[in-house]
Amino acid sequence: MAAPAATAEALPVNRRARRVGDRRTVRALHYAMLSPTLALLLAFLVLPAIYVAWLSVNSSTYGQDARFVGTANYAQLFADPIFWRAFWNTFFVVNGIVYVELLLGLGLALLLSGPVPAKAVIIAVILAPYAITESSGIVMWRYLVEPDVGMVSYALGRLGLPQLDWSTSPAQTLLLASTIAIWHHLPFTFLILYAALTTVPKDILEASEIDGASRWQQFRLITLRLIMPAILIAVLFRYIFAIRTFAEVWLLTEGGPARLSEVLAIYLYREMFKYHQFGMASATGCFMLVMSLLIALPYLRRMYRETLRHA
Amino acid sequence: MRKRTPVERLVRGGLIALALAWSAIPILLVVLSSFKEASQIFEVPPALVFRPTLDNYRALWNERPEFFRALRSSLIVTMGTTLLTIVASTLAGYVYARYRNRLLSGTAFGMLAARMLPPIIITVPLFPILNALRMNDTHILLVLLYAAFYVSLGTWIMRSFVAQLPIELEEAAAVDGAGLLAILVRVVFPLVVPGVIAVAIFVVVFAWNEYVFAMIFTTRNAKTAPVVIAEMLGTVEGVQWGVIFAAATVQLVPVLALVIALQRYLVAGLTAGAVKQ
Numbered sequence: 001m002a003a004p005a006a007t008a009e010a011l012p013v014n015r016r017a018r019r020v021g022d023r024r025t026v027r028a029l030h031y032a033m034l035s036p037t038l039a040l041l042l043a044f045l046v047l048p049a050i051y052v053a054w055l056s057v058n059s060s061t062y063g064q065d066a067r068f069v070g071t072a073n074y075a076q077l078f079a080d081p082i083f084w085r086a087f088w089n090t091f092f093v094v095n096g097i098v099y100v101e102l103l104l105g106l107g108l109a110l111l112l113s114g115p116v117p118a119k120a121v122i123i124a125v126i127l128a129p130y131a132i133t134e135s136s137g138i139v140m141w142r143y144l145v146e147p148d149v150g151m152v153s154y155a156l157g158r159l160g161l162p163q164l165d166w167s168t169s170p171a172q173t174l175l176l177a178s179t180i181a182i183w184h185h186l187p188f189t190f191l192i193l194y195a196a197l198t199t200v201p202k203d204i205l206e207a208s209e210i211d212g213a214s215r216w217q218q219f220r221l222i223t224l225r226l227i228m229p230a231i232l233i234a235v236l237f238r239y240i241f242a243i244r245t246f247a248e249v250w251l252l253t254e255g256g257p258a259r260l261s262e263v264l265a266i267y268l269y270r271e272m273f274k275y276h277q278f279g280m281a282s283a284t285g286c287f288m289l290v291m292s293l294l295i296a297l298p299y300l301r302r303m304y305r306e307t308l309r310h311a
Numbered sequence: 312m313r314k315r316t317p318v319e320r321l322v323r324g325g326l327i328a329l330a331l332a333w334s335a336i337p338i339l340l341v342v343l344s345s346f347k348e349a350s351q352i353f354e355v356p357p358a359l360v361f362r363p364t365l366d367n368y369r370a371l372w373n374e375r376p377e378f379f380r381a382l383r384s385s386l387i388v389t390m391g392t393t394l395l396t397i398v399a400s401t402l403a404g405y406v407y408a409r410y411r412n413r414l415l416s417g418t419a420f421g422m423l424a425a426r427m428l429p430p431i432i433i434t435v436p437l438f439p440i441l442n443a444l445r446m447n448d449t450h451i452l453l454v455l456l457y458a459a460f461y462v463s464l465g466t467w468i469m470r471s472f473v474a475q476l477p478i479e480l481e482e483a484a485a486v487d488g489a490g491l492l493a494i495l496v497r498v499v500f501p502l503v504v505p506g507v508i509a510v511a512i513f514v515v516v517f518a519w520n521e522y523v524f525a526m527i528f529t530t531r532n533a534k535t536a537p538v539v540i541a542e543m544l545g546t547v548e549g550v551q552w553g554v555i556f557a558a559a560t561v562q563l564v565p566v567l568a569l570v571i572a573l574q575r576y577l578v579a580g581l582t583a584g585a586v587k588q
Contacts, residue, residue: 285432
């Protein structure tokens, strides 16, 4: 699936430059063209991330110089039950989101991969939640589940089922937050898998049908294997993004009651912006960074080989 | 291909209807209810036919002037971010598509790895520094931050679109004596417009809707619409649902229309930039 690779030779600018006799100008030009992108990444992502690593081994807050404390922040972090609570909350939320979304997205992509009337309209509607801001998404879902008056709450009450209690029960808060996150991001997972399904060659499926393969066999042995790379990419990116979950929980309960529904991003936010403990916030940040990189490791290794292969 | 039985078609139809309901109902309910009177908003079952009123919009206009200021901020930030991201990623994408050496590959890989970084962690070092530089609560700061989050995806998309162009076009232009800038502007750019549109959709949707960073880095002047909507939801003296629905509707209509109108570019962009390499 490699994009058509440009070769290093036979390039117009190089050729022209050779004629002019100044390759260095061309090289300088390349870096000039890359500089806006690289400057943005360096200034706002790479250098701050390095600085976070340094801050995480220091103790500091506003108006106080950083003082080197070694691993004390990490020791304090790992001894904090609220941190572990946030870690496990994140763990369940992330895994729930990723796999439920994968199942729904795959099911939906399979449903729509055949001939379906008004397919473009259906896909447009399915994509709609992607266009909604997180805060409006919360508005929409709270409208449905507001205690006593929301439609879902009302329907549960009429059916004699127990009332929703998402504002005081951490488990329900996280369940609702995960539902809203899935609602927001299902379009992403769906699109990736749908795009992959459209590339599965019809003739292979037809040939297998003639050979007497059942539909389940076709799916398991052909379709699923062919779209596996796309599934892995969808899962990877959803993991990376789900670890960042913040707004859904924050806008429902701000991590309460009693910090029981916090996720890691909220824990970091609180340490930083409520308690001004830069060291603790940085240690949390490094922890999240390492988790993200560990999950992304297989993908990054493959990309590393691919990007450097042609160099 | 196999024929589908009527039962199977019914099940498929039902499942698709369910998916449509799941996606659309929360949005539709809020948009519809924004035209209802306060007493009708929590009626069950919700009335689908009712006399629409603009009271909520009037109240939004009169009582929440900060929402419209925020909408203006959102517009400025979105346009700035889109412009900056497109220029930066087209230039970088071109270089990555057309030239290769070890240093370029190294930076390309670094760009990819940078996407794995959870953005919230950079608030820790950036907030105090930007505060000292008096850059907090400015439009330009949000533009730079958002662009930084999206240039790597943008570059990746543009790289793959440029790589699909036949190089002969550029060679011909070079033989005719065009310089690199002329080649870029007159030959390459018009041919990668679909890529530019794909990048633009991703960036517009992100910048228009971003909540966390806008919440952290703005206090008044640069506050964006999603932050104000969230604040309206968090008021202690009882939530004015109708007014929030009006605000949410105003905020979502333009970008929802954009996504629906340009959905095929979204697929093209995802395929080019995020998925396949």
